[in-house]
Amino acid sequence: MTRLAFYSITGQTRRFINKVGFPAYEISDADPYHAMTEPYILVVPAYDDDMMDSVIDFLGYQNNAQKLQGVAGGGNRNFNQLYIHTAKDIASGLGVPVVFDFEFNGTDADVKKFRKVVAQIESKQH
Ligand SMILES: Cc1cc2nc3c(=O)[nH]c(=O)nc-3n(C[C@H](O)[C@H](O)[C@H](O)COP(=O)(O)O)c2cc1C
Numbered sequence: 001m002t003r004l005a006f007y008s009i010t011g012q013t014r015r016f017i018n019k020v021g022f023p024a025y026e027i028s029d030a031d032p033y034h035a036m037t038e039p040y041i042l043v044v045p046a047y048d049d050d051m052m053d054s055v056i057d058f059l060g061y062q063n064n065a066q067k068l069q070g071v072a073g074g075g076n077r078n079f080n081q082l083y084i085h086t087a088k089d090i091a092s093g094l095g096v097p098v099v100f101d102f103e104f105n106g107t108d109a110d111v112k113k114f115r116k117v118v119a120q121i122e123s124k125q126h
Contacts, residue, residue, distance in 0.1 A: 024043075
């Protein structure tokens, strides 16, 4: 089963994940060294790179980078070309696709679409 891992600084991504309602691991600054045991999708907001140290530590831990199937990006379209740049950078760095994007905590339509994206990725594993 595809799992989710996410990171949130001001709580918008956490609210999105809670609305989606699928099992999800929250990457914590206190201890980002958590091993994912199943393939998973990473959901990350966009910030300056130096605010993403916990996510980078998480991805470097055990087989977390190899198990990553795709990245979903949260952001704010006012950032124009930098919209969801964190998700894009992680995805291209690890050779996986950006599977979804949303602003802030996502609309109801975003929640429905993302559930479908996750279900599709999961169905391809079987
Ligand atoms: C200091 C700061 C920098 C940000 N930089 C970007 C950015 O480069 N691109 C983008 O799409 N959103 C950017 N955002 C918007 C956040 O990614 C967006 O509000 C997101 O929903 C926050 O998620 P979180 O509450 O889970 O931390 C920035 C927000 C802040 C406060």
